[in-house]
Each structure stands twice: as C-alpha cells, then as structure tokens.
Amino acid sequence: MAKHGGKTCAAGAPGGISCTNNSYTPNVSMNLFPKSEKVRDQWVKFVNVHRPDWKPSSHSTLCSLHFHESCFTRLKLSRLLPAKTSDENSMSSEEISSTKPKEKRVLKTGSVPTIQCAIQAPVIEQSARERRRSQAAHLS
Numbered sequence: 001m002a003k004h005g006g007k008t009c010a011a012g013a014p015g016g017i018s019c020t021n022n023s024y025t026p027n028v029s030m031n032l033f034p035k036s037e038k039v040r041d042q043w044v045k046f047v048n049v050h051r052p053d054w055k056p057s058s059h060s061t062l063c064s065l066h067f068h069e070s071c072f073t074r075l076k077l078s079r080l081l082p083a084k085t086s087d088e089n090s091m092s093s094e095e096i097s098s099t100k101p102k103e104k105r106v107l108k109t110g111s112v113p114t115i116q117c118a119i120q121a122p123v124i125e126q127s128a129r130e131r132r133r134s135q136a137a138h139l140s
Contacts, residue, residue, distance in 0.1 A: 006023025008021070012050035
C-alpha cells in the first residue's frame with residue numbers, strides 16, 4: 001500500500017497535470033523554496049509556466065527531478081551524524097555501513113529548477129476478465 005501525505009511537489013505540466021512526487025517517492029528528495037528572494041522568484045516562475053496563478057507558501061517544495069544532477073552536492077554523513085552510540089560500538093563495521101548511508105545528496109544554494117518533466121498518468125492494464133468482456137461487447 002502506497003503512503004500518502006508528506007511534502008508534495010508544486011510543479012505542474014502541460015494540460016493541468018501535476019507532478020505526483022512526494023516525500024515517500026523512492027530516490028526523490030523534496031526541496032523547500034529558498035529564502036533568497038531572487039532565487040525564490042526564479043523557482044516561482046518555473047512553477048508558473050504550467051500553474052500561472054500559483055503562489056508559494058512557507059511549506060512549498062519542488063522535487064529533485066526538476067533539477068540537473070550538477071545542482072546537487074554530496075555531503076559525507078560522518079560530518080552530519082553524532083558520535084557513535086554504545087549500541088553502534090558493539091556492531092561490526094559491516095552492520096553499521098549497511099544501516100547508514102555514507103553520503104547525503106543536498107541541493108546547492110542558488111540552484112534553479114530547469115527540468116519541466118511532465119508526469120503522465122499511469123497506464124492501467126485491464127485484467128483478463130475485463131479484456132474478455134470488452135471483446136465480447138465488440139462482437140455482439
């Protein structure tokens with residue numbers, strides 16, 4: 001069962017389609033709109049291409065798919081994590097490395113979104129029963 005809620009991407013696409021990525025989408029990070037007015041205005045213009053009347057809130061985000069890979073930097077988590085706990089001292093280095101990522105991908109300050117990725121609605125396949133019924137309807 002898919003999780004719902006969390007932060008959602010503010011970007012849209014042609015035809016009124018919204019980007020459906022959220023905090024629970026695997027391998028996608030959500031980035032809050034920047035505080036810098038100049039950069040924030042660029043982000044708003046990006047969203048306004050397909051959502052003309054949209055205004056950001058203090059919780060508005062864009063997903064990482066709207067940014068080129070060059071807009072991200074990788075931080076070593078050893079700088080971000082506290083010192084080892086007593087539980088971790090008893091773990092082997094293999095167990096620790098498998099439980100914690102070694103790096104975190106972070107959006108560089110001043111980065112501007114440039115990728116207008118239109119998310120197409122998922123294609124729902126018919127079940128075998130539905131295919132037989134539609135074929136029977138066409139034959140009658």
